[in-house]
Amino acid sequence: MTQGFQVVDHVADVRVKAWGSGLKTIFSEMSRAMWFVMFGEAEIPASHRWPIQVTGIDMEDLLVGFLNEQLALFDIEGLAVSEVEEITFEESRDGQETCLKSVMCGSHVSYLDAKVNLQIKAATFHGLQLTPTEAWVTFDV
Amino acid sequence: MAKDLKMVPGQECHWIMPREGGMKVDGIVFATEKIIGDLQGTKAIEQVRNVAYLPGILQASLAMPDIHEGYGFPIGGVAATDLNSGVISPGGIGYDINCGVRIMVSNLTRPHVQKYLEQLVNSMFLNIPTGVGKKGSIRLSKRELEEVLIRGAGWAVDKGYGWDADLEHSEERGSMKGSDPGHVSERASKRGSDGLGTLGSGNHFIEVSFVDEIFDDEAAQSFGLFKDQVVFWVHSGSRGLGHQVCTDYLRVMRRAVSKYGISLPDRQLDCAPVMSDEGKQYFAAMASAANYAWANRQVLAHYVRESVRQTFGESPESLGMHMLYDVAHNIGKIEEHLVDGQKQEVLVHRKGATRAFGPGHKDVPRKYRKVGQPVLIPGDMGRASYILKGTEAAMRLSFGSACHGAGRALSRTQARKTISANELREQLSNRGVFVRSATMKGLVEEAPDAYKDVGAVVEATACAGLAEKVARVRPMGVIKG
Numbered sequence: 276m277t278q279g280f281q282v283v284d285h286v287a288d289v290r291v292k293a294w295g296s297g298l299k300t301i302f303s304e305m306s307r308a309m310w311f312v313m314f315g316e317a318e319i320p321a322s323h324r325w326p327i328q329v330t331g332i333d334m335e336d337l338l339v340g341f342l343n344e345q346l347a348l349f350d351i352e353g354l355a356v357s358e359v360e361e362i363t364f365e366e367s368r369d370g371q372e373t374c375l376k377s378v379m380c381g382s383h384v385s386y387l388d389a390k391v392n393l394q395i396k397a398a399t400f401h402g403l404q405l406t407p408t409e410a411w412v413t414f415d416v
Numbered sequence: 417m418a419k420d421l422k423m424v425p426g427q428e429c430h431w432i433m434p435r436e437g438g439m440k441v442d443g444i445v446f447a448t449e450k451i452i453g454d455l456q457g458t459k460a461i462e463q464v465r466n467v468a469y470l471p472g473i474l475q476a477s478l479a480m481p482d483i484h485e486g487y488g489f490p491i492g493g494v495a496a497t498d499l500n501s502g503v504i505s506p507g508g509i510g511y512d513i514n515c516g517v518r519i520m521v522s523n524l525t526r527p528h529v530q531k532y533l534e535q536l537v538n539s540m541f542l543n544i545p546t547g548v549g550k551k552g553s554i555r556l557s558k559r560e561l562e563e564v565l566i567r568g569a570g571w572a573v574d575k576g577y578g579w580d581a582d583l584e585h586s587e588e589r590g591s592m593k594g595s596d597p598g599h600v601s602e603r604a605s606k607r608g609s610d611g612l613g614t615l616g617s618g619n620h621f622i623e624v625s626f627v628d629e630i631f632d633d634e635a636a637q638s639f640g641l642f643k644d645q646v647v648f649w650v651h652s653g654s655r656g657l658g659h660q661v662c663t664d665y666l667r668v669m670r671r672a673v674s675k676y677g678i679s680l681p682d683r684q685l686d687c688a689p690v691m692s693d694e695g696k697q698y699f700a701a702m703a704s705a706a707n708y709a710w711a712n713r714q715v716l717a718h719y720v721r722e723s724v725r726q727t728f729g730e731s732p733e734s735l736g737m738h739m740l741y742d743v744a745h746n747i748g749k750i751e752e753h754l755v756d757g758q759k760q761e762v763l764v765h766r767k768g769a770t771r772a773f774g775p776g777h778k779d780v781p782r783k784y785r786k787v788g789q790p791v792l793i794p795g796d797m798g799r800a801s802y803i804l805k806g807t808e809a810a811m812r813l814s815f816g817s818a819c820h821g822a823g824r825a826l827s828r829t830q831a832r833k834t835i836s837a838n839e840l841r842e843q844l845s846n847r848g849v850f851v852r853s854a855t856m857k858g859l860v861e862e863a864p865d866a867y868k869d870v871g872a873v874v875e876a877t878a879c880a881g882l883a884e885k886v887a888r889v890r891p892m893g894v895i896k897g
Contacts, residue, residue, distance in 0.1 A: 396659045
């Protein structure tokens, strides 16, 4: 497949490989994988849209930040993601950081409460790998 | 698979990884020959080596016998750093800041509780929010949350969630100094506004156990333990607030390593000098999250007492439900230790490790000071858990630290593949254990067979001299997230 993800067995945590052509696709696939780990096959209705914005000092920092931002919004607002719309990367004014902007599609978890599978505490930097064609992320669960 | 690293046997149950390359100190793993054999070639051993690269690390990068792969630090890792030349690393404390356990004793006995067990466990399950995304009934205003972050369990006791005496029997009296809510992000605060009094998911639990065997009569008497006595465990942490503090400050530390020119083999070890602005701010935020966790376990303990009251129709006071102790597993503490024969204040990172102070230490509650600090080691929901006591030797060997639990043997996926829910229920029922869980899947993932034998970890801990056995308890009833 040209793009996709795979959840790999790991004794204490969850490790995910995501691949695709280009970083935007990889970020999107990794996000899809994270929500798959949390909700399994359960469908998350795409009834809401909300913007998301994170900054990072490099693309790895940005990937981890992007995933953790989604987890924080899930915890605070109950917002679960079904799809990541267009992702854009912009350099900050001082050129020191990169900004990721995107729009999430999904719904409030109250619709899905009973189907929540596994809580992810955070996306970590542990064993993080990011290339133009694939990424590996370990999630603390 | 990580490469094999050279481990040299030291004194019994001590294995030394000699300093090489960028390591600033040796690595030391406290383990039996069997445990060290199983660890060879694993990431966990590599992580012991990586921690030895931290600037200002003192004596050795240490690992307890329940060591397994973590993030940057191994789980079961202990590292003390110099306050002036050393660093503080959020990876050495973890995402679930002050995840920990407490035990309440009682004058209830196993035969009596057995008759009401299902009613008791069901009552606890109703009273305690469990599982993913479950919110608590306590809604904290911004000002109230700040008070929780400063006062920890003391706030909860003042609000009626417990007794004054509970605070005497808690590490740091349930409230760590040095917290500052001003360094906790708005995002983290929001995640903490409705999480107090919730158990969470994963390996968090409430357990009703009975004392199965006493190994040390004097210490058991000091701890108020007797055979067949029913005790209550609470295992939880700082919930979303703590996770967010760790996430926020890993980003800060990411920037700090280049600012301070720190070179590390793993970015999950990112850190800043203890006395830098970044280091001080993280410490203040981490201490705030630790206090939140102590308040959380205090509220959960109150719910357990109320469930007991509802079940037995007697007050928790008359049933003698006193706190035995409350210990942190994931924390960074400024403590006084002997370094090269001199007393020195150091920053001790404990990631999946328990403080285990020995007899006579001023920070051990007066009631236990003659025998040493209670060290609470949960096992799994089918076999056993242990109550140990801290030793004088631990003060010299491990900055007063010991193991924290069993460690997983199977991944969650492997557990789901190899353990059937019905068989697990039957197996637990045959062992006399009644369980309620938010989901069957979650229960299967936390099955006894998914964990290593905590008995082997405890034997290795005792063999290494880090703690001594006082009592073994066996589970009767469990609620899981």
